[in-house]
Amino acid sequence: MSTHVEPTIESSAEVPNTPLSLAGLVSALNAQRGRPRLEQIYEWLERAEITREELEPYLGFKEGNYWRHRVCRNEFAEMLVLCWRPGHRTPIHDHNGSHGVVRVYDGVMWETIFVFDDEKGLSYKSGRERSQGEVTGSDIPDIHQLGNPEVSGQNLITIHIYAPPLGVLKTYKVGSPEVDLYTPDDSQS
């Protein structure tokens, strides 16, 4: 194995090839010396085996909107746990230069994908349901909306990793060419 390290934005840090607890995921992210690739994050989250006990400090729901709980963040990546009551959903957004992967920990998540055309604006492309244990990735510049369907009858818990960490997001409206900016809401009420 070469000991020479190429300067690159991609990460080469090695992560053990075993099931990853929440602490294991944090270690993997903290070991990075560059932005982890989408495929790499996907693989980590597919391999994750996270107990309810580990997740407990990051569980909490509020009424008006989904609640974002940050687990860790460094210059290359961040991990969040999102807690959604039925009916909670994101605006239609892209990640403004970050890629990200979501794993459904508990509940049902609806994901809707959109396409943007400079002249026609935003239009619907497809929708999918993701259930417990499923993992889904979004590359740059995917435009999507995530949510816990109103009719699910249950809370939704999702685990998210973004690289690099999310900053200001771009938001869209169906049928409109307008693009707005949006800062995710981390407030506790």
Ligand SMILES: [Fe+2]
């Ligand atoms: Fe997103």
